[in-house]
Amino acid sequence: MEGGTEPAPAPGAGDVILSIERLSLAFGGVQALAGVDLTVRRGSIAAIIGPNGAGKTSLLNCIAGFYRPQHGRIVFEGRDVTRVPAARRPALGLARTFQNIALFEGMTVLDNIKLGAHAHLETGVFGALAYGAGARAEEEALRDEVEREIIDFLEIEHLRNRSVGSLSYGLQKRVELARALAMRPRLLLLDEPIAGMNEEETEDMARFILDIQEERGVTVVLIEHDMGVVMDLCDRVTVLSFGERIADGTPAEVQADPDVVTAYLGTARVG
Template sequence: MDSPPVILQVEGIFLTFGGVMALNGVSLAVRHGEIFSIIGPNGAGKTSLLNCINGLYRPQRGRILFNGQDITRLPAHRRARMGIARTFQKTELFKNMTVLDNVRLGRHIHMKTNLLDALIYWGRAEWEELAHRAFIEEEILDLLEIGHLRHRVVGMLPYGLQKRVDLARALALEPRLLLLDEPMAGLNLEEVEDMARFILEINENPRWGVTCVLVEHDMGVVMDLSHRVAVLNFGNKIAEGPPEEIQNNPVVIQAYLGEEAAYATRR
């Protein structure tokens, strides 16, 4: 069977901050439909890599291709419009706004009507607004089971639900590629199970069919969800393969999983 085409190609990315080498020639290829995980110790360069992919950071060397198109020099909003969405390690939400308004901001770039149009064809603008709102309310909030919270102020919600709103905001873009930066961090066991279920649904349900790049420390989640896993250590990719292979790779165990296992026994 032929493998699905590559959606994201990262070619030899170098990124330094002063003397710190955050990414040291990292390459990888993610295929349509995959959940591709990136693991590694704190400071390994995982968030920096996501930032290079969505355009928050500009690597000093290397290329990034999205569906074959070179996006290395495109600003973040152009990449978002092409279908690259992102959640954040420490959610980036407007804490004093409602769930619905946060999600609508994620959707905003899909609104075609500009201000002039809105003045001339008020009816169309109004209709679009309603249609978008219906789309957001019905599909995304329902999917993530937060419809009943739509008018709640985000900052007042428990952290686990804020992470879900952050995911809703990213989904409002109807992305083709979703970058998830530690979606399980700070969640309790039940919330982790819910979040894993949502990520699987977004990936597997053809209505969404979103390819995911997942940065995550929870190894149970990584092993359960991922089609392939890459391991970063001090800005270098030290391994890549199917989850069961990564779990048994001695280099990975020494660099990372050993440390996690030691951490697990200390808890």
């Protein structure tokens, strides 16, 4: 970001956008998260990695408001959002994608993306039934925004009127990213954005994630198993294992951490 040709950093870049303190979540006897801390700086790309069942998705679900942690705090842009209902969080600037694609299958690509903006729109039921000047203006502005800022950016012009069920896996993932962008996020949570993609799709997605961060100043927190991508994209990596944070640092630091190697590969026993 320091080069002269780079766009100016977003206002307040570098300060803490998301801070998670001592977060604990249990399902019955299963401790999914045990006192996890996480700090994410504005304008960065942070990765959460860890073996299967480490609690990565649980952590993302807590940030998105889908799970209620029993202990700890989640502070987003200086505001404690731990108890804010999930449906109210998109309006605050939080958006997410899902590990298993969760698009609305009965809608076209365009309508799926428009739905992302739901929390930022205002048309009420009477305005909708009459499709009066207010509703019309809002829909036309939205269409314009979606076309310019999202469909064009993610190169899905040819798909806008297709139903999402007819798209390939890689394209569905891209439409899901498009829908998340329509939520106008300042913090974007991506749950395994490139899992199951071929090489070309992976490169496209990595490029989009970098562009989202660099050109729009959106902070990204992602879960990913592809270590090559994590190391290339991310500024910081947090490693979870059995619900606990076992390492946190730059990609290089984390790779060298003996605890991380142990968590992934197990300990060599002698004798």
